Amino acid sequence: MFARLSRGRKVLLGALGALTAGGAGVVTALHVSVSADEFVHPPPLKWSHNGLFSALDHKSIRRGYQVYRQVCSTCHSMKYLAFRNLIGVTHTEEEAKAIAEEYMFMDGPDEEGNMFERPGKLSDYFPRPYENDEQARAANAGSLPPDLSYIALARHGGEDYIFALMTGYCDPPAGIDIRDELYYNPYFPGAAIGMAPPLYNEILEYEDGTPATLGQLAKDVSVFLRWASEPEHDQRKRMGMKMLMIFTLLIGASYYMKRHKWSVMKSRKIAYRPPN
Amino acid sequence: MSFTQTIYNTVFRRTSSYALAIVVGAVFFERFFDQLGDGLFDYMNKGMQSHMQATCSKQWKDLKQDLALRQSSDEDE
Amino acid sequence: MIAASRLGVSLPHVSATSQIVASQLRPAVISLSSASKDVIPERHEFWHTQQSLSASAPKSCFLRATSAVHGPSQVRYAHTDITVPDFTEYRRETTAAANRSAEAGSVDRRAFTYMLVGGGAVAGAYSAKSLVTDFVSTMAASADVLAMAKIEIKLSDIPEGKNMTFKWRGKPLFVRHRTAEEIEEVAAVDVNSLRHPEHDSERVKVPEWLVLIGVCTHLGCVPIANAGEFGGYFCPCHGSHYDASGRIRKGPAPLNLEVPEYEFTSDDLMIVG
Numbered sequence: 001m002f003a004r005l006s007r008g009r010k011v012l013l014g015a016l017g018a019l020t021a022g023g024a025g026v027v028t029a030l031h032v033s034v035s036a037d038e039f040v041h042p043p044p045l046k047w048s049h050n051g052l053f054s055a056l057d058h059k060s061i062r063r064g065y066q067v068y069r070q071v072c073s074t075c076h077s078m079k080y081l082a083f084r085n086l087i088g089v090t091h092t093e094e095e096a097k098a099i100a101e102e103y104m105f106m107d108g109p110d111e112e113g114n115m116f117e118r119p120g121k122l123s124d125y126f127p128r129p130y131e132n133d134e135q136a137r138a139a140n141a142g143s144l145p146p147d148l149s150y151i152a153l154a155r156h157g158g159e160d161y162i163f164a165l166m167t168g169y170c171d172p173p174a175g176i177d178i179r180d181e182l183y184y185n186p187y188f189p190g191a192a193i194g195m196a197p198p199l200y201n202e203i204l205e206y207e208d209g210t211p212a213t214l215g216q217l218a219k220d221v222s223v224f225l226r227w228a229s230e231p232e233h234d235q236r237k238r239m240g241m242k243m244l245m246i247f248t249l250l251i252g253a254s255y256y257m258k259r260h261k262w263s264v265m266k267s268r269k270i271a272y273r274p275p276n
Numbered sequence: 277m278s279f280t281q282t283i284y285n286t287v288f289r290r291t292s293s294y295a296l297a298i299v300v301g302a303v304f305f306e307r308f309f310d311q312l313g314d315g316l317f318d319y320m321n322k323g324m325q326s327h328m329q330a331t332c333s334k335q336w337k338d339l340k341q342d343l344a345l346r347q348s349s350d351e352d353e
Numbered sequence: 354m355i356a357a358s359r360l361g362v363s364l365p366h367v368s369a370t371s372q373i374v375a376s377q378l379r380p381a382v383i384s385l386s387s388a389s390k391d392v393i394p395e396r397h398e399f400w401h402t403q404q405s406l407s408a409s410a411p412k413s414c415f416l417r418a419t420s421a422v423h424g425p426s427q428v429r430y431a432h433t434d435i436t437v438p439d440f441t442e443y444r445r446e447t448t449a450a451a452n453r454s455a456e457a458g459s460v461d462r463r464a465f466t467y468m469l470v471g472g473g474a475v476a477g478a479y480s481a482k483s484l485v486t487d488f489v490s491t492m493a494a495s496a497d498v499l500a501m502a503k504i505e506i507k508l509s510d511i512p513e514g515k516n517m518t519f520k521w522r523g524k525p526l527f528v529r530h531r532t533a534e535e536i537e538e539v540a541a542v543d544v545n546s547l548r549h550p551e552h553d554s555e556r557v558k559v560p561e562w563l564v565l566i567g568v569c570t571h572l573g574c575v576p577i578a579n580a581g582e583f584g585g586y587f588c589p590c591h592g593s594h595y596d597a598s599g600r601i602r603k604g605p606a607p608l609n610l611e612v613p614e615y616e617f618t619s620d621d622l623m624i625v626g
Contacts, residue, residue, distance in 0.1 A: 048334065055321040057334045059342070084500050089336055092343060123500035208346075234335070242313040246480050253473025259443075260466055267440040280464045288467040298471050302478040309479060 040186040042157040042164035053241045055234040056227050062090040063206050064224025067217050070204045072148065075140065077128040080149035081228055084122040089227065096122060103127045141181040143194025152229035159222040161187065166218035169197040503626035516578035518567060521625055525567035525575050531597055535584065536560045539598040549609045553598040556612050564615050564625060565599045571606035586610065
């Protein structure tokens with residue numbers, strides 16, 4: 001097909017291709033130079049949900065919820081997540097209800113106009129550790145623990161970043177001074193992070209008996225936060241797969257129909273004989 | 277009369293029967309295709325073999341089975 | 354006359370140049386012979402040979418004549434200057450053979466095309482349906498609204514003879530644990546004597562539990578429980594009296610208190626909504 005093109009067309013196409021490649025190169029270079037900073041980029045990890053059609057590991061999400069509940073939630077809120085969101089993902093309805101009832105929520109006003117406390121319901125959102133941002137800052141030496149509801153979407157690298165951050169604490173290299181209330185973590189932008197190393201080996205005991213190593217804890221909480229950011233993840237991939245399947249069929253059918261309708265046009269010979 | 281001829285005369289010849297066949301076919305195709313797609317997705321997400329867990333699947337329904345098993349074994353103890 | 358003279362004045366050459374052309378048609382005289390002799394039309398024997406066909410073709414263009422004993426005789430253009438494209442890509446295998454009738458397999462070919470197009474239509478209908486249902490379902494109530502639309506009520510929290518008020522969909526919800534006397538009393542009322550005739554059994558699922566939306570049907574005040582002349586509810590705004598089944602008995606309200614949808618999921622749990 002390419003051989004049939006005229007010389008001018010070939011040159012044009014070649015120039016267009018070179019221009020596209022060059023432009024993409026420039027954009028990539030600019031992108032890299034913009035995001036370059038004094039911190040280490042998280043290495044991409046082999047998550048079990050990396051594939052085009054790979055679902056999240058729900059057992060890992062359940063363990064990750066346990067890590068969040070027992071460790072992270074002392075400082076970090078997840079205010080866009082409700083207890084009902086756990087149903088059908090990590091917990092059964094009874095379990096979710098039991099979890100919700102462990103917390104007291106302010107409700108009201110009642111008949112006398114007073115606010116009152118009641119145990120949580122499924123429709124309640126995850127309780128917040130601090131009343132407001134100011135209180136959170138005051139309790140954490142000026143650092144604000146971010147809300148974790150959409151953190152995997154809000155940070156470059158997503159769950160890779162979270163895993164790297166959880167496991168990346170180390171002593172600062174020579175020549176870098178870290179203030180007393182800060183910690184050195186090369187994966188954190190700026191490398192000085194206000195959060196103390198949150199996870200250790202055996203910091204909690206998993207209910208399903210998985211050994212709670214630092215790597216396991218970090219992996220589970222990363223998967224949990226990915227799910228929280230993207231609750232539609234599994235459904236999205238399932239639909240994507242079906243979409244590709246049905247469009248394969250449709251493309252085949254429409255190609256046949258096109259050829260069928262065009263065959264009259266395509267197999268017609270028109271000869272023009274100029275009058276002598 | 278061959279099979280093709282029969283099908284052609286009964287279904288394809290009239291637009292009404294052809295359209296009806298398409299609608300009826302779509303109903304069955306939906307069931308078939310959804311089951312096929314879901315089955316394929318479940319098959320692809322069976323997860324890796326692991327010595328630590330009784331079942332090695334990734335999705336919620338597998339976790340639910342696990343939880344039910346765990347609960348019943350707790351009640352036995 | 355005037356027109357004729359004008360015509361003659363303005364266009365004298367019309368008549369001057371006109372010429373008479375003799376009719377080429379001969380009168381059609383059909384001679385019917387009355388004789389009984391059979392009329393045998395004259396046969397023009399004409400042999401289609403390649404030579405004769407070629408000889409009859411005009412010399413100015415490239416024509417080629419072919420004839421065959423078991424086949425058609427034809428005269429065709431012999432295009433030496435135009436290359437005929439190869440159309441085999443657009444021909445089906447069954448029609449490729451020149452010595453077979455294309456009609457023989459036509460049903461098979463058409464059936465195949467109809468089947469493929471029909472299959473495409475089925476797949477298209479499936480995707481159209483999925484698309485429409487997905488878009489329409491975005492208009493349905495979202496999960497957080499649905500989660501708030503139901504309220505669970507623990508029945509053991511409500512002692513006998515007491516009315517509890519809950520907040521449900523922005524309205525007060527009355528749940529009343531009725532005593533045996535109250536049940537007996539409201540069941541005994543003659544339905545025909547009521548303004549809004551409804552028997553108590555139509556308004557409750559379990560006689561002990563009365564569930565009402567606590568909005569007076571008159572002008573929307575919230576009635577007071579365990580008050581009024583009939584021992585049920587009393588609206589302080591305009592003095593409507595309701596009995597222990599929430600039915601209007603006295604006062605301006607036109608209808609009984611509304612009963613929402615509810616169900617008992619277990620002995621101790623009721624879900625309203």
